[in-house]
Amino acid sequence: MGMSASQARLLSLQARQSNLEYQGQQINQERTILSQQCTALYNSLLAMSVPTPPSTSDFTTVKYTGENGATTYSFDASSVKPGSDGTYCLTLGTTEYGASLNKNNGYVTTQEGTEKVSGSVVTSGTYTTSGEATEVHLGYEASTAEPAEGERFMKKVPGANYEVGQKVYIKDGNQFTQVEMTEEMKAGDVYTLATSGYDAANGDSAIGNEITTTVPGTPTAKLIAKDALSKFFVIEGDYIRKSTEDDFVQVNTNPAEYELKDGVQYLYKDGTTTSTYSFEPADDQNQVLIAGKTPYTLSDALAKGVINETEYQGYVNAINNAALKSSTAGGSTDYYGPEDFYLYVDDNQNIHFALISDVNDGSGAAVTYDYTSNGEYTKNTEYDYTQLEFDPSSGRITSITIPTTYDADGKPLTYTTIDVQAETETDTVAYEDAYAQYEYEQYLYDKKQQEINAKTSIIQAEDRNLELKLQRLDNERTQITTEIEAVQKVIDENIESSYKTFSG
Numbered sequence: 001m002g003m004s005a006s007q008a009r010l011l012s013l014q015a016r017q018s019n020l021e022y023q024g025q026q027i028n029q030e031r032t033i034l035s036q037q038c039t040a041l042y043n044s045l046l047a048m049s050v051p052t053p054p055s056t057s058d059f060t061t062v063k064y065t066g067e068n069g070a071t072t073y074s075f076d077a078s079s080v081k082p083g084s085d086g087t088y089c090l091t092l093g094t095t096e097y098g099a100s101l102n103k104n105n106g107y108v109t110t111q112e113g114t115e116k117v118s119g120s121v122v123t124s125g126t127y128t129t130s131g132e133a134t135e136v137h138l139g140y141e142a143s144t145a146e147p148a149e150g151e152r153f154m155k156k157v158p159g160a161n162y163e164v165g166q167k168v169y170i171k172d173g174n175q176f177t178q179v180e181m182t183e184e185m186k187a188g189d190v191y192t193l194a195t196s197g198y199d200a201a202n203g204d205s206a207i208g209n210e211i212t213t214t215v216p217g218t219p220t221a222k223l224i225a226k227d228a229l230s231k232f233f234v235i236e237g238d239y240i241r242k243s244t245e246d247d248f249v250q251v252n253t254n255p256a257e258y259e260l261k262d263g264v265q266y267l268y269k270d271g272t273t274t275s276t277y278s279f280e281p282a283d284d285q286n287q288v289l290i291a292g293k294t295p296y297t298l299s300d301a302l303a304k305g306v307i308n309e310t311e312y313q314g315y316v317n318a319i320n321n322a323a324l325k326s327s328t329a330g331g332s333t334d335y336y337g338p339e340d341f342y343l344y345v346d347d348n349q350n351i352h353f354a355l356i357s358d359v360n361d362g363s364g365a366a367v368t369y370d371y372t373s374n375g376e377y378t379k380n381t382e383y384d385y386t387q388l389e390f391d392p393s394s395g396r397i398t399s400i401t402i403p404t405t406y407d408a409d410g411k412p413l414t415y416t417t418i419d420v421q422a423e424t425e426t427d428t429v430a431y432e433d434a435y436a437q438y439e440y441e442q443y444l445y446d447k448k449q450q451e452i453n454a455k456t457s458i459i460q461a462e463d464r465n466l467e468l469k470l471q472r473l474d475n476e477r478t479q480i481t482t483e484i485e486a487v488q489k490v491i492d493e494n495i496e497s498s499y500k501t502f503s504g
Contacts, residue, residue, distance in 0.1 A: 006494065010487045015482050020477045027470045034463045041452050043461075048448060051441040054434040058426045064397055066420035073400075073418060074378065080397075083384050090386040090400060093378035099318040100377035101353060105429070107365035107417050108291040115279035115294045117233055117240060119269040124221060127268065131217020139169060139177040141208035147198055155194035156203035159186040159202040168192055174203070175211060224248065226256040230349050235265040240277040242303030242345075248427075261283045288359050290366060293308045295342035295359060306345065315343070319353075335380075338494070341369075385412045 065074045074093045100206040123431040129325075140154070153178050154169060162168055162181045169176040169191040176191055189203070198204050233240040234247050238376030243266070248258035260266060267277055283288060288295070290417035296304065304314045316338045324336045341353045345393075351371065358366035387401040399419045 006487055006491045007021040010491065011368075013484045017477060017480050017484065020473050020480070022488075024470060024473050027466050027473070031463055031466050031470075032464070034459050038456055038459045038463075039065075041456050045449065045452050048445060051445055052364055054346065054431060056426055056431055057151050058267055059431040059434070061425055061427070062396065062401075062422050062424045064420040064422050066400065066418040068416060068418045073420075078198050080388070083386060085385070087384070088386045088388055089382065089384045090388075090402065091380050092400075092402070093380050096379045097374060098377070099314055099321060100372050100375045101318050101322040101324070101369040102375055104352075104368045104370060108352075108368050110288050110290055110354075110359050110366050111292075112286045112362055113289050113292075114281070114286055115289055115292065116276050117267060117269060117279050118276045119231075119267045120272055120274045121235065122260070122266050122268045123264070124262045127222050127260050127266070128219040129222055130219055131218055133210050134215050136215050137178060138213055139172075139175055140210055142171070142174045142176060142207040143208040145206050145355040146188075146200070146204045150195055152193050152195055153198055154190050154191040154205045154207055155197065155199075156205075157192055159188050159190045162186070162190065171205070175494075176207065177211075187456065220261045223251065223257040223259065226258070229258065231269045232260075233267040233269065233284065235267055235277060238278065239281075240267055240279055242304065242306055246305075266398045290342060290344045290354055290359060290368075291346065293344040294344065295344050295354070297342065298338050301343055307343075307351070314372060315351075315353075319380065321377050322369075323378065381474075387415075394422075454491065 061076045061078070063074060063076045065072060067073070072095050074095075075090060079091040079093075081089045104373060110363070125389070142154075154171075160167070164181050164183055167178055168181050168184075168185075169178050171177075171191060181190070191205075194204075198307070229243060229248060232243045236245050245258075247261060247264060248264075249261055250256065250258050251322065267275060296306055298307075298315060301307045302309065319336065319338045319341060322336075324332045326336050328342070336355065341360055342356050342357055343351050343353050345351055353369040354366040371501070377432045383402045385403050388397050389399040389401075390396065391398050397420055399417055401413070401415045401417045404416045405413040407413050
């Protein structure tokens with residue numbers, strides 16, 4: 001190899017060597033980034049908290065019960081608080097019967113939107129019965145066949161033989177039409193039914209099928225039973241509202257029956273989807289629906305005719321009787337009142353209740369409560385100046401002494417002592433709810449862990465590919481280094497040979 005060729009080859013190899021070293025640096029940089037991503041995923045995995053299943057002990061309480069005559073008292077440890085003069089303040093529950101709210105099992109959905117109602121649009125002019133229809137005789141079809149003996153046919157006679165207003169027939173195309181005789185028709189011929197004297201040359205004609213038409217009866221307004229009024233909604237522009245008795249005309253009292261008012265447009269909820277209207281509110285603002293239905297406060301429901309005054313008072317009493325506890329931020333116990341509930345009406349016109357706080361908490365679900373007219377509920381009464389006796393071995397309460405009469409200053413005058421028994425109770429519904437929440441959190445944890453593992457596997461596979469690529473570059477660099485050394489040796493030998501030639 002000549003000197004110039006060797007030099008060119010050396011430069012080429014050195015350039016390739018530099019390029020390989022640059023590629024190796026780039027690959028190392030990429031592997032560093034992948035390592036940082038893998039570390040970040042690992043740190044996020046470490047930051048995740050493993051869900052802990054609920055313990056039944058967390059939902060177990062010691063409940064005390066005792067009897068005083070016909071009255072049964074009950075309370076738990078959370079009902080006991082420090083009271084006055086070294087005594088206790090005790091909230092006692094007594095079993096009562098009457099109107100109350102009962103909590104349902106499960107949840108209903110809550111979502112933003114506007115309730116839609118479908119049905120047929122009707123008015124007083126369209127919500128009617130058609131009346132009894134009648135068949136009206138129009139005439140007969142003409143026939144080319146000769147009538148048999150005694151069979152009816154159309155006989156052509158002078159119109160002058162008949163008085164104005166009498167029923168006669170005229171030939172209209174291929175049929176005979178019955179009309180009333182007029183003065184003008186007397187100047188010509190008409191036809192009348194006959195059974196003898198048939199004369200085809202006279203213009204007489206056989207007849208075929210009778211021609212009739214059905215005349216509908218006179219429409220009359222449909223009567224609506226009081227229980228069926230709930231199927232009607234009043235249309236106001238693009239929105240509708242529930243109807244009230246004032247939106248109808250009462251025509252009977254026993255039984256109560258109604259008709260639609262003139263000038264009012266209704267949507268009759270008959271199971272069809274002929275028309276769909278937004279229900280509430282009357283503007284374009286969405287609201288939170290309960291099971292797809294419009295919620296009302298009790299006062300709004302009364303004002304809009306969803307419930308009447310008697311129902312309103314019954315629901316207020318039921319909510320107060322239920323004495324549902326509300327834990328406040330201060331740790332004390334309060335009770336939900338009528339203003340804390342929404343009511344809504346389902347498709348079967350049944351009324352249900354849900355806490356406003358549940359509906360508006362953004363969870364997408366709410367617990368529902370149903371009205372019970374004669375259910376069992378616990379009435380809670382707070383007693384101050386209560387004395388307690390404890391079992392030294394178990395620490396549990398064995399008896400309570402509550403005031404029964406008070407003086408003018410509110411100080412107890414007399415007391416009653418009630419022996420109580422302790423029982424351990426587990427709130428299975430709350431435990432099952434908590435366990436369902438744990439399973440959901442465990443699912444999210446497993447899903448997140450799987451996502452992290454999948455991303456880590458992808459990063460590791462990419463890193464292995466880069467490592468193989470780096471090894472190939474390193475092998476090529478080793479070969480090039482060896483070749484550079486060989487070319488450099490050839491150049492050195494050429495230089496040495498040249499100097500010896502010129503020096504000789």
